[in-house]
Amino acid sequence: MCEGEEMDRREFETILGNWDVGDVVSLRQATKGVVNVNWVVKTTKGRYILKGVAQFAEADAVEFEMDYLIFLREHGFPYGIPVPLRTRRGEFIVRFEGSRFWMYEYIEGRVIKRFGYPELRECAKMMSAYHTLIESSGLDNGKGCNEVFRETSVSEEMEGFRAQILEKDKLERKERIFLKESSMLIPLVRSLDTREYSRLPRYPLHRDISPENTLWRKGKLVGLVDFENTGTMNDTIVKDIAVMLQYSCRERKQKHKTDLKLAGFFLREYRKHHRLSDEEIAFVPDIITAGAIEDFSYAYWMLINDPKRAKLYRLRLYSQVAQWHHKNKIEIIKKLTKTARAL
Numbered sequence: 001m002c003e004g005e006e007m008d009r010r011e012f013e014t015i016l017g018n019w020d021v022g023d024v025v026s027l028r029q030a031t032k033g034v035v036n037v038n039w040v041v042k043t044t045k046g047r048y049i050l051k052g053v054a055q056f057a058e059a060d061a062v063e064f065e066m067d068y069l070i071f072l073r074e075h076g077f078p079y080g081i082p083v084p085l086r087t088r089r090g091e092f093i094v095r096f097e098g099s100r101f102w103m104y105e106y107i108e109g110r111v112i113k114r115f116g117y118p119e120l121r122e123c124a125k126m127m128s129a130y131h132t133l134i135e136s137s138g139l140d141n142g143k144g145c146n147e148v149f150r151e152t153s154v155s156e157e158m159e160g161f162r163a164q165i166l167e168k169d170k171l172e173r174k175e176r177i178f179l180k181e182s183s184m185l186i187p188l189v190r191s192l193d194t195r196e197y198s199r200l201p202r203y204p205l206h207r208d209i210s211p212e213n214t215l216w217r218k219g220k221l222v223g224l225v226d227f228e229n230t231g232t233m234n235d236t237i238v239k240d241i242a243v244m245l246q247y248s249c250r251e252r253k254q255k256h257k258t259d260l261k262l263a264g265f266f267l268r269e270y271r272k273h274h275r276l277s278d279e280e281i282a283f284v285p286d287i288i289t290a291g292a293i294e295d296f297s298y299a300y301w302m303l304i305n306d307p308k309r310a311k312l313y314r315l316r317l318y319s320q321v322a323q324w325h326h327k328n329k330i331e332i333i334k335k336l337t338k339t340a341r342a343l
Contacts, residue, residue, distance in 0.1 A: 003277070005047075005087070007075070009024075011027075011097075012024070012039070012050075016041065016050065018089070019103055020088055021046070021048055021085070022043035022046075024041065025043055026042045027039050027041045027050075029332070035318070038052065040106065041103075046105065046106070047105070048085070048104065048105055049082065049103065049104055049106055050101055050102075050104065051082070052099060052100070052101055053099070053100040054336040055099070055168035057100075058231075058232075059145050060142065060231065061232050062248075063092075063093075064141045065102065065144075065228060065231045066084045066093075066102070066229035068204065068230045068231070069081055070083060071137060071139060072130075072133065073273055077129065077133060079222060079224050080107040080215065080224070081223065081224055081227070082104040082107070082110070084228070091162045094178065094227070107215055107222070108222070108227065109215025109217045110215065110217070111211065111215065111216070112211055112216055114211060114252075115262070116262075117262070117265055118163070119211075119216075119221070119247070119248075120266040121269050122220065123209070123244065123248070123266065124270040124272070125221075127209065127240065127241065127274075128273035128274035129273070130224075132204070132274060135237070137203075139203070139204055139232065141232070143204075143231075143233050145198075145202050147190045147235075148197050148198045148236075149189065149194055149197075149287075149290035150294055151189045151190055154189055154293055154294050155189050157297050158186055158297050161178060161297070161301075162179060162182060163331050173312070174306060174315065177315045177316060178189055178315060179305050180188065181296065181316065182296070185293045188293065188322060188323070188326055189287065189289075192286050192290055195234050196283075197251075197283050197286070202233070202234040202235050203236075204231065205234075205235050205239070205240045206226075206229060206230065207229040207235055208226055208228075208243060209240065209243065209248075210244065210248055211247070211248055213226045215226050236283075238280040238281070238284065239287050239291075241276070241284075243287075244293070245288070246288045246291065251265065255317065256317055256320035256321045257324055258325070260335045260336060261339065263284075263336060264335060264339025264342075267339065268339060268342060271340060276340075278341075280331075281337050281340060282333045283327065284332065284336060286325075286326075286329070288322075288325045289322045289326045292319075292321035292325070293322045295321075296318035296322065298317055299318060300315060
């Protein structure tokens with residue numbers, strides 16, 4: 001979490017003075033966000049977002065994100081994105097008392113809570129355009145190709161948390177939940193077969209396209225934000241899609257389940273603009289399973305390190321997501337491929 005969250009107005013004005021954006025009229029902290037802390041800034045020259053970089057973010061990953069966003073703008077990506085503004089000294093990142101910040105122009109649009117068929121159609125067009133650009137971009141974040149499902153690193157992380165918990169005499173509720181759920185998730189993630197999936201090409205991708213990271217105006221998709229993942233690792237096109245399905249096509253009442261009608265509709269729309277094979281679609285349940293287990297481990301890390309913004313319910317939710325998609329893998333694949341083929 002960015003340490004700048006508790007700053008006073010004078011400190012904000014000192015930071016903002018690094019950019020030629022006019023005098024501050026008002027500022028408020030944005031309510032969205034789990035990793036970074038952002039502020040909406042109104043000045044005499046317009047509206048901007050001041051973005052606080054997560055303390056654990058590596059410098060080269062942040063720099064790559066800046067270059068990535070500039071590439072998308074310069075190559076005609078037809079949606080608003082958070083293109084970084086240069087400071088008076090020609091830099092993108094400002095450092096202040098141990099924290100890092102950057103700015104971009106405010107993107108007009110609103111966040112919607114849930115996608116229906118019209119929104120999924122819009123997202124399919126956006127993601128196909130985005131993937132086409134990145135596939136031919138040659139962009140390289142220098143991270144290579146690590147574990148495809150992060151199965152070893154995530155299971156080791158959870159084992160480490162378990163060891164710390166088991167040293168305690170008295171356990172809190174979050175610790176009891178973590179022990180129970182992780183005992184099922186660790187063997188599950190280790191059981192995933194990565195051989196075929198590991199052969200797919202990988203790229204630096206968003207990997208967090210969801211309702212809260214898209215902006216809308218008059219029923220049209222106008223913006224995409226939060227590109228932090230682009231500098232941290234490489235992944236497959238279908239991983240970017242699977243994450244979008246997990247967070248944008250949930251069933252209304254049982255949120256750990258994917259609404260397969262909505263998900264299949266998205267895949268069919270996406271295929272109108274970009275290639276996606278049945279073989280790639282067959283990886284979706286495993287991708288969601290592995291991603292939910294990674295989210296489960298991160299949710300526990302948040303409960304320890306950032307309890308103000310952490311949510312206890314996420315532990316059970318992510319565990320349920322992983323277990324449901326693993327248990328129903330064959331049926332999910334059948335329904336998704338059948339719907340995606342329909343014309």
